[in-house]
Amino acid sequence: MSILISLKSSLIVLTLILLVSIFIYSRIRNAKKKKNRNTNFGNDTLDYDESKFELISPQIHNYHNANDTNGADKWNSDIATYLKNNDLQIPGTIYEWFYRIAIGTGDKPNGESRDNINAFISLNTNKGTIYHKINLENTHRKGIDNYFIKVLSVDKIEWVEIKSAFFKIDGDIRHPDDWFMESVDISLCPLDQTQSTDKNSYSYIKLKPNTWLADQSDTIPNRYHTGNVGKGRLTFVNGQFFPL
Numbered sequence: 501m502s503i504l505i506s507l508k509s510s511l512i513v514l515t516l517i518l519l520v521s522i523f524i525y526s527r528i529r530n531a532k533k534k535k536n537r538n539t540n541f542g543n544d545t546l547d548y549d550e551s552k553f554e555l556i557s558p559q560i561h562n563y564h565n566a567n568d569t570n571g572a573d574k575w576n577s578d579i580a581t582y583l584k585n586n587d588l589q590i591p592g593t594i595y596e597w598f599y600r601i602a603i604g605t606g607d608k609p610n611g612e613s614r615d616n617i618n619a620f621i622s623l624n625t626n627k628g629t630i631y632h633k634i635n636l637e638n639t640h641r642k643g644i645d646n647y648f649i650k651v652l653s654v655d656k657i658e659w660v661e662i663k664s665a666f667f668k669i670d671g672d673i674r675h676p677d678d679w680f681m682e683s684v685d686i687s688l689c690p691l692d693q694t695q696s697t698d699k700n701s702y703s704y705i706k707l708k709p710n711t712w713l714a715d716q717s718d719t720i721p722n723r724y725h726t727g728n729v730g731k732g733r734l735t736f737v738n739g740q741f742f743p744l
Contacts, residue, residue, distance in 0.1 A: 546725045548666065553620050553633035558601075558647040559586075566604065566642050575646050579692060582648065588694070595653040597660060597736075598692045599623075600646065601634065603667075604683030606710065607642040611680030615671035615715050621686065624661040624730075627653075636667075639679055648692075662686050662703045662730035668723040671715030678714035681724060683707065688734040696737040703732040 562578050564571030579600075588596055601619060605612055617636045622629055632649065639645060665686055671677045688703040705726055714720035 546666070546727065547622075547664075548723070548725070550620065550633070550668075553631040555633045555635075556649065556651075558634060558637075559598075559650045560646075560648040561637050562646040562648075563640055564644055564646075565640075566607070566644055571644060579648055583692070583694060593654070595655065595657050596694060597651050597653075597657065597688075597734075598694075599649050599651070599660075599662070599686065599688045600692065601636075601649065602647075602683070602685040602687075603636060603639065603645045603681070604685075605639045605641055605643055605645070606680040606682035608680040610678070612641040612643075613639050613669060613677050613679035615669050615677045615679070617667060617669050617679060617713075619665060619667050621649075621665045622663040624663050626658045627655045629663065644683075657736060659701075659733050659735045660688055660703065661733045662688060662705050664726050664728045664730060665705060666723055666725035667713070669713045669715050670722070678712055678717070678720065680712055681709050684709060684726065686730075688732075690734065693734075693736075698735040698737060701733055701735040703730060703734050705730050 560578055560582055562575050564574060583598075588594060599621075601621070603619075617639060619632075619634045619636055621632045621634065623632070624630075630651070632651075634647065634649065636645060636647065665684065667681065667684070669677070669679050684705060684707045686705045690697040690699050690702060707726055707729070709724055711724060712720050713722055713724060715722055
């Protein structure tokens, strides 16, 4: 009888040791996974501080298939209609300006994503750097998702430059997902502005990352950074504003 009790006790101890070992291994594995996911292809010198980014929502979201030859024209028409029907309605002196984001999802099996994908945009102005976080509502396989962003400011904005951007996929560990990011196009165009601008001035980032992002992976990162590759500057004429 005593031998049976001793065996049961030993089994209980061994079971506890095994459970503790599994728990410790799981914590170490998850910590390594998190570290891997938060690495941008080995480049840790880029700025990923999300705390300084202000969450804003797109005014318009439009999708068209990459093979749709009329897709770009439809998007330009949507923006023109929005600007025509949405006058500035905030009392006092205010500045407004707009920029576009176009994200291309490649034609890869399961390349679209159900997860949250956020864009973190950094823009230089004469009043300092502005940081925007934008939720990209949907990504469609073999498609272009377009977003039109409105910015309001009480400061006199004389010029704006697109500096950089990074994109991050966030998901649930219970439902891992990934996304194939084919192209990025962020632009500040004179034709999109309600204020007077130098018609020959503009700013943009245009890249083809052609890369996978994954929310739960030991080998695929969950974010992509463009680097400080923005070009050009959009200049407002005399920093024109709207006195209401």
